[in-house]
Amino acid sequence: xxxxxxxxxxxRYDDQDSLGPPGGFGAVFRGQGARGELVAIKRLQxxxxxxxxxIADFLLGHSLAHVxxxxxxxxxxxxxxxxxxxPIATTSLQQRIASAPVNEIDALEILTAIxxxxxxxxxxxxxxxxxxNVLLHDxxxxxxxxxxxxxxxxATSQNTMRDAxxxxxxxPEQWRGERPAKATDVYAFGCIMYALLQGAPPFGGPESSDFxxxxxxxxxxxxxxxxxxxxxxxxxxxxxxxxxxxxxSLRKQLDTARLAANQGGVQQLASAAAAIVERESIxxxxxxxxxxxxxxxxxxxxxxxxxxxxxxxxxxxxxxxxAPNAQSEPNRYDSKIKKLILGDAKLEFGVLFPFIESxxxxxxxxxxxxxxxxxxLAGGYISxxxxxxxxxxxxxxxWFGRLLDSDDYRWWEVSYLYPxxxxxxxxxxxxxxxxxxxxxxxxxxxxxLVAEDPLxxxxxxxxxxxxxxxxRIAQLAGVGWLEHTRLPKKSFxxxxxxxxxxxxxx
Numbered sequence: 001x002x003x004x005x006x007x008x009x010x011x012r013y014d015d016q017d018s019l020g021p022p023g024g025f026g027a028v029f030r031g032q033g034a035r036g037e038l039v040a041i042k043r044l045q046x047x048x049x050x051x052x053x054x055i056a057d058f059l060l061g062h063s064l065a066h067v068x069x070x071x072x073x074x075x076x077x078x079x080x081x082x083x084x085x086x087p088i089a090t091t092s093l094q095q096r097i098a099s100a101p102v103n104e105i106d107a108l109e110i111l112t113a114i115x116x117x118x119x120x121x122x123x124x125x126x127x128x129x130x131x132x133n134v135l136l137h138d139x140x141x142x143x144x145x146x147x148x149x150x151x152x153x154x155a156t157s158q159n160t161m162r163d164a165x166x167x168x169x170x171x172p173e174q175w176r177g178e179r180p181a182k183a184t185d186v187y188a189f190g191c192i193m194y195a196l197l198q199g200a201p202p203f204g205g206p207e208s209s210d211f212x213x214x215x216x217x218x219x220x221x222x223x224x225x226x227x228x229x230x231x232x233x234x235x236x237x238x239x240x241x242x243x244x245x246x247x248x249s250l251r252k253q254l255d256t257a258r259l260a261a262n263q264g265g266v267q268q269l270a271s272a273a274a275a276i277v278e279r280e281s282i283x284x285x286x287x288x289x290x291x292x293x294x295x296x297x298x299x300x301x302x303x304x305x306x307x308x309x310x311x312x313x314x315x316x317x318x319x320x321x322x323a324p325n326a327q328s329e330p331n332r333y334d335s336k337i338k339k340l341i342l343g344d345a346k347l348e349f350g351v352l353f354p355f356i357e358s359x360x361x362x363x364x365x366x367x368x369x370x371x372x373x374x375x376x377l378a379g380g381y382i383s384x385x386x387x388x389x390x391x392x393x394x395x396x397x398x399w400f401g402r403l404l405d406s407d408d409y410r411w412w413e414v415s416y417l418y419p420x421x422x423x424x425x426x427x428x429x430x431x432x433x434x435x436x437x438x439x440x441x442x443x444x445x446x447x448x449l450v451a452e453d454p455l456x457x458x459x460x461x462x463x464x465x466x467x468x469x470x471x472r473i474a475q476l477a478g479v480g481w482l483e484h485t486r487l488p489k490k491s492f493x494x495x496x497x498x499x500x501x502x503x504x505x506x
Contacts, residue, residue: 029042112258
């Protein structure tokens with residue numbers, strides 16, 4: 001037996017007799033006090049000893065009915081580390097659940113004790129509330145192991161001890177690395193409700209990434225319980241912390257559940273209220289999912305526009321370098337649109353759609369249509385034409401998005417024809433399809449025909465893109481027209497396209 005000396009006395013423990021597996025913040029051993037009383041002695045060994053000692057000092061000065069008491073805590077000079085001494089508990093809630101799910105009457109008693117403990121610790125946030133940290137001591141269920149806890153006013157970085165969370169009970173904000181609040185414990189409380197009544201928490205992972213997705217985006221399964229508990233569980237498991245009940249409200253709702261009359265009218269009203277809470281919870285999860293998806297698309301679109309701007313800059317630099325008499329003119333209406341003049345020819349390019357919130361542009365319809373599943377996030381255009389009458393040239397829309405069944409987002413060059421220029425005999429067409437706008441599509445129902453297979457503009461095809469358009473303005477400036485090109489060259493089909501269009505993932 002090893003002896004340690006702490007502020008209130010001497011204690012002995014057997015470092016070969018551990019109570020449970022060691023955790024990241026220390027190991028717990030069976031020990032004895034000076035009068036032979038059995039105790040649990042926790043030997044701290046983490047970088048967060050000061051945090052746990054501060055919590056221990058707080059609990060030493062308070063007698064809390066639903067929190068495992070601290071008998072002694074401090075630094076032992078011989079062991080050169082801190083220890084916390086606690087009474088030995090009878091069992092843990094995790095052990096109780098492992099035998100069988102708890103009936104609703106017993107569950108309400110246990111849940112009330114946990115809520116009382118959360119209320120008693122006041123501004124302390126547990127941060128690792130789970131069945132293993134709820135212990136039966138003196139026939140009362142009590143909170144234990146506040147090693148991860150912090151005071152609500154304490155400043156902590158977003159990532160502090162993030163990896164120490166328990167996946168089945170961790171709140172959405174913990175997975176995002178945000179600062180926890182009392183609402184974080186309320187979410188874990190909701191998970192415990194499932195574990196008590198159904199034998200397992202609402203989400204089963206199994207991998208950490210699975211838990212992260214489930215807690216942040218997936219609606220919990222329906223709880224098999226009375227309407228009062230179903231309603232309470234749904235509100236506790238709201239994805240947004242501000243929608244969860246306070247600890248005070250939690251206790252009142254548990255009291256209501258215990259006292260609720262099991263009568264028809266009251267039960268029907270409670271069922272209706274539970275259904276409303278469940279529907280509101282699903283709507284909130286959908287709103288958050290849409291919000292995060294929009295943010296993801298905005299970030300992707302912003303990065304894509306930056307790439308397109310750099311591509312346009314390369315194009316402008318190459319033309320001005322090789323044709324010193326070319327002139328660059330800004331668009332007086334839109335600084336994003338650039339124009340290069342070379343003799344009677346002009347090359348124009350720019351950004352039309354910095355961000356497309358939803359797929360409101362049908363990229364291809366009509367006789368040349370292919371897949372209708374394009375997902376477009378941003379768009380620009382490019383055109384090369386002569387300034388005289390009639391005007392000759394070519395233009396194309398530049399779309400950043402996902403085509404076909406590929407999961408890859410990339411830039412594409414897409415040429416269109418208007419339906420009134422379509423010829424069944426596939427005759428030569430030099431029509432320039434103007435870059436179109438979302439508003440005209442939605443209001444006029446315009447149909448656009450894909451003139452040829454979309455051309456990729458990823459890294460390996462950038463040189464082809466630059467040379468293609470440099471060649472077009474050079475030919476227009478030199479001879480005033482482009483070589484005859486039959487448009488459309490071929491129909492664009494979803495599952496039968498040219499070999500060049502069948503790209504490997506970059």
